[in-house]
Amino acid sequence: MITVIGEALIDLVSVRGGEPLAHPGGSPANVAVGLSRLGVPVHLITRHGRDPHGALLAAHLAASTVEVAPGSAHAGRTSVARADLDAAGAATYTFDIAWELPEPIRVPATTRCVHTGSIAATLAPGADAVRRVLAAEHASGTTLVSYDPNCRPSLMGDRERTRTRIESLVALSDVVKVSDEDLEWLYPGRDFVAAADAWRTLGPSLVVVTRGAEGSYGVCRAGHATAPARPVRVVDTVGAGDAYTAGLLDALRRRNLLDPAGIRDLDPTTLGTLLADASVVAALTCSRAGANPPTAAELSAYRRTHGLSCEAGRE
Numbered sequence: 001m002i003t004v005i006g007e008a009l010i011d012l013v014s015v016r017g018g019e020p021l022a023h024p025g026g027s028p029a030n031v032a033v034g035l036s037r038l039g040v041p042v043h044l045i046t047r048h049g050r051d052p053h054g055a056l057l058a059a060h061l062a063a064s065t066v067e068v069a070p071g072s073a074h075a076g077r078t079s080v081a082r083a084d085l086d087a088a089g090a091a092t093y094t095f096d097i098a099w100e101l102p103e104p105i106r107v108p109a110t111t112r113c114v115h116t117g118s119i120a121a122t123l124a125p126g127a128d129a130v131r132r133v134l135a136a137e138h139a140s141g142t143t144l145v146s147y148d149p150n151c152r153p154s155l156m157g158d159r160e161r162t163r164t165r166i167e168s169l170v171a172l173s174d175v176v177k178v179s180d181e182d183l184e185w186l187y188p189g190r191d192f193v194a195a196a197d198a199w200r201t202l203g204p205s206l207v208v209v210t211r212g213a214e215g216s217y218g219v220c221r222a223g224h225a226t227a228p229a230r231p232v233r234v235v236d237t238v239g240a241g242d243a244y245t246a247g248l249l250d251a252l253r254r255r256n257l258l259d260p261a262g263i264r265d266l267d268p269t270t271l272g273t274l275l276a277d278a279s280v281v282a283a284l285t286c287s288r289a290g291a292n293p294p295t296a297a298e299l300s301a302y303r304r305t306h307g308l309s310c311e312a313g314r315e
Helices: 027-037 052-063 126-140 159-170 180-186 192-200 240-254 268-286 296-305
Strands: 002-005 009-015 021-025 042-045 080-085 091-096 113-117 144-148 175-179 206-210 216-220 223-227
Touching (some): 021 027, 021 052, 126 144, 159 180, 175 180, 175 240, 180 192, 180 206, 192 206, 240 268, 268 296
Parallel strands (some): 002 042, 175 206
16 A cells, blocks of 8 residues: 555646636645556545535545545635646646644555655645654655655745755655756756756665656666656646656556665666656646546556557556
8 A cells, every 4th residue: 555645635727817627636636546546555644625625626536546544624625726727738836725634643554655745745734744754654664755845836935944854855765756847946057867866865765857848867776767758749737747656656566666675776777667657657647637647447558559568567
């Protein structure tokens, strides 16, 4: 099982100022949905209201068979992100969000990997609780810790303070996925390869940088690898990075690498196949509206149609 900790919210998506449409979202919730649709058992520790937006989220998570932690629904309002899409389908976000976690936080004993990121890991008061969970799981030495900073500058405040916090979370992680846009905001003018290499020395066994249409780059102890982005007709990019994260974690699981010790021995050839697998999941998500990642059946069909190999070893 993979336990995901973080925000679930509603994306109000409008195209060039048009009437907004409500889509279930939130980076960690998107990852949980993406994993579950790929056949991975998922436990989501989140927070949303018992209002109409919360009902939409709950139905969305249930439809994708995501197990939601007790206490995740509360009497307050559900957080909202407003996403304005440009002509290329790229999103600009503004937020109306509050974040705290249901107490006590219980990670199921069957959890092999804990994933978090974005607002959940940086916005008080919930961020401090998230960090405590990551520190405990990291200290166990048996649970893989996965992290995606997914920076939201309008919410995260001071860049230097945010950078310090993010680097401390990177040091608690085994796998980090980050976009080149995030790195540019955190380290203006710094090359993404240098930034990723520096992060790997903080402790993670694997750091992956997504670069949109330019593909992705990954670095592990034994070396690095790259993978091109899959060509696709882009409807929008909402949830694409989260779908990539889900694809990456699923690819690790299928190769029995969802383990802190196992991933330390990752080789560049295997790393390249992991990046390629994750890129397909992200591409399929970009081909339709909203954060709507593919199912395992849709992914298999795409692979057959495009002559891509289907990895065995699914648990």
